[in-house]
Amino acid sequence: xxxSNQETLFQQKVxxxxxxxxxxxxxxxxxxxxxxxxxxxxxxxxxGMLPEGNWITRAPSLRRKTVLLAKVxxxxxxxxxxxxxxxxxxIGRDELVDQLLSGKAKYSSIFxxxxxxxxxxxxxxxxxxxAAIMNQVMLCRTSYGPYARAMVRICKEESFHQRQGYEIMNxxxxxxxxxxxxxxxxxxxxxxxxxxMFGPSDKDSPHSVQSMKWKxxxxxxxxxxxxxxxxxxxxxxxxxxxxxxxxLKWNEGTQHYDWGEIDWAEFxxxxxxNGPCNKERLTARQKAHADGAWVREAALAYAExxxxxxxx
Amino acid sequence: xxNEKDWPLWEIFIQSKRGLDHKHVGxxxxxxxxxAIENARDVYxxxxxxxxxxxxxxxxxxxxxxxDQGAFFDPADDKVYRHPTFYVMPKEAKYI
Numbered sequence: 001x002x003x004s005n006q007e008t009l010f011q012q013k014v015x016x017x018x019x020x021x022x023x024x025x026x027x028x029x030x031x032x033x034x035x036x037x038x039x040x041x042x043x044x045x046x047x048g049m050l051p052e053g054n055w056i057t058r059a060p061s062l063r064r065k066t067v068l069l070a071k072v073x074x075x076x077x078x079x080x081x082x083x084x085x086x087x088x089x090x091i092g093r094d095e096l097v098d099q100l101l102s103g104k105a106k107y108s109s110i111f112x113x114x115x116x117x118x119x120x121x122x123x124x125x126x127x128x129x130x131a132a133i134m135n136q137v138m139l140c141r142t143s144y145g146p147y148a149r150a151m152v153r154i155c156k157e158e159s160f161h162q163r164q165g166y167e168i169m170n171x172x173x174x175x176x177x178x179x180x181x182x183x184x185x186x187x188x189x190x191x192x193x194x195x196x197m198f199g200p201s202d203k204d205s206p207h208s209v210q211s212m213k214w215k216x217x218x219x220x221x222x223x224x225x226x227x228x229x230x231x232x233x234x235x236x237x238x239x240x241x242x243x244x245x246x247x248l249k250w251n252e253g254t255q256h257y258d259w260g261e262i263d264w265a266e267f268x269x270x271x272x273x274n275g276p277c278n279k280e281r282l283t284a285r286q287k288a289h290a291d292g293a294w295v296r297e298a299a300l301a302y303a304e305x306x307x308x309x310x311x312x
Numbered sequence: 313x314x315n316e317k318d319w320p321l322w323e324i325f326i327q328s329k330r331g332l333d334h335k336h337v338g339x340x341x342x343x344x345x346x347x348a349i350e351n352a353r354d355v356y357x358x359x360x361x362x363x364x365x366x367x368x369x370x371x372x373x374x375x376x377x378x379x380d381q382g383a384f385f386d387p388a389d390d391k392v393y394r395h396p397t398f399y400v401m402p403k404e405a406k407y408i
Contacts, residue, residue, distance in 0.1 A: 023378045073358065080355050084338040087321065093341055094318045150338070157359070293316065296343075300317060303344035 014215050019145035022088040030214055033207070034144055035089050036105075037216065042082030043100045044108035047281050049075045051115040052124060060118060067164050068121065074157050081150040088146045101286050108132075109267070110197050112275030119172050119179075119186035125165015127187075127194040130232065133158050134224045135198070143215040166235065173239040180240075187236065188244045196267045198225040204264075229257050322348035323373050325366040326356055334366050342367075 006025050013020065020026055049072050056072065059065035083096055099105035110128055115121065136158060139151040172183040199205060199221040211217040229248075236243050247260035270278070319341040325334035337356045342348035348367035356362065376384055392398050401408055 021378065023375060025379065070358075073354075077355050077358060080340065081338055084340070087339065092318060093321070094316070146338075153337075296316065296319065299343035299347065300319060303347075306344065 011213075014143050017215075019148060020143050021145045029210070030216075031089055033211065033214075033216065034147065035086055035091050037211075038082055038086040038089075038147055039091070039096050039099065040106050040108075042079045042086060042096070043105055044111065045075045045079035045082060046100070047107045047111045047285065049079075050281055050284055051111055051113070051277075052121065054115050055118065055121050058118070059121075064121075064168070071125070071161050071164065074161065078154050078157070081153055082147075085144075085146040085150045097289065101282070101289055103273070103282060106271065108197060109270040109275060110193050111281060112270050112277045113189070113193055114277050117182050117186060119169070119182040120190070122165050122168030122172060122183065123186035123190040125161050125163075126169050126235070127165075127190050127232070128197065129158060129161040129165060131194045131197040131228055133162060134228050138218045138224065141215075141218050147216075169239055169241070173241055183239065184241050187241050191244050192262060192266075195225055195229070195262055198222075198228070200264070200267070201262075226256055229259055233257055319343050321370040322352075322367040323370050324348070324352040324356060325368070326352070326362045327364040327366075328361055329363055334364065339370060340367075 007027055010020070010024075010026060010030075013024075020030075052068060052072050052075070056065060056068050059068050083093055086096060087093060096105075100107065115124065133155065136151050136155050140148055140155055142148045142151065169183050169186075172179040174180075202208060202220045202222045205221055208217065208220060212220070233243060233248065245260045247258065249258050251258045269275070273279075320343075321339050322342055322345075323339050324337050326337050327334045337352075340348055340351040340355055342351050345367055349365050352365050352367060353362065357365070388394075
């Protein structure tokens with residue numbers, strides 16, 4: 001069949017809301033785009049374990065510690081669902097990991113910010129997971145079957161992540177003045193980076209148009225960001241905390257909040273590798289991978305030995 | 313690091329409750345079958361989603377070809393008489 005004909009059929013399938021499955025014909029660019037997006041998403045889950053892992057040994061109670069441990073385990077699981085989905089597109093796990101460790105593949109910039117107080121565990125769950133959920137709920141309807149299925153699984157698990165974060169914020173913001181100040185400080189530091197998680201503004205997001213046409217993305221960056229803001233402002237009010245944006249104001253006309261301007265210079269600088277923790281995060285992953293090499297090797301040697309014994 | 317040999321890929325099927333089918337959920341890498349099943353437990357059943365796990369080496373799984381889909385499934389296409397609604401029943405007859 002002619003390439004252009006294949007492409008028309010492909011687009012018709014997408015337009016008719018039929019999922020694309022691994023063995024189906026797909027444009028090379030669709031495959032490339034998906035591998036990039038799914039692997040970045042997977043890497044974000046894996047690197048995302050680091051800022052929270054930082055607090056497991058110092059959680060203020062056994063309950064908080066158990067919860068945080070379960071949350072970080074979930075992030076590992078989510079990374080693996082996503083790697084599994086990416087692998088259906090013909091890329092190997094070793095290659096995916098290499099791309100992360102060599103710095104060739106990106107992960108969400110939000111994880112390049114440090115978690116310096118316990119309240120950051122609250123803010124990360126509430127805001128960072130909250131923003132991620134907005135994006136992931138949309139991706140449950142993405143056109144590539146394995147990606148959509150991984151997202152459904154992730155979304156089911158993710159809502160506990162946001163709620164445990166909000167619970168931490170709620171306890172702190174209704175605690176002592178020092179605790180409340182700690183919660184406010186966390187909100188001050190995480191608010192803007194969380195808004196950046198939705199990506200560049202639509203007018204500066206060249207991949208978006210094609211991604212929407214292929215229904216990889218279903219809503220634009222700016223649209224999702226606005227919904228997130230509209231929902232989160234009320235939640236901050238319940239906590240009695242102030243969102244660090246002097247321009248934030250309800251607009252009767254649009255029925256949305258008006259808000260200030262993201263510091264895009266900071267956004268692109270962190271992507272380029274100049275965030276507060278870029279180096280630390282990558283070094284931690286490289287070390288974990290190198291330290292685990294002998295385990296992977298030994299397990300394989302053991303499996304081969306066992307298989308030989310069985311054959312004999 | 314890239315000359316390291318990768319653990320093989322296993323496709324994972326999970327039965328959520330006794331009496332139901334095993335359903336494909338995704339894949340894991342593991343050195344052998346036992347590890348594949350244990351990894352699958354940790355990755356895919358953290359919330360009691362599973363009652364039984366099957367792991368199949370991905371290279372041993374064979375699939376029909378989507379490009380032949382039309383012709384391949386064609387024999388079932390024009391046989392409406394395989395469905396119960398094809399038959400005309402008298403209105404008076406009950407439980408049929």
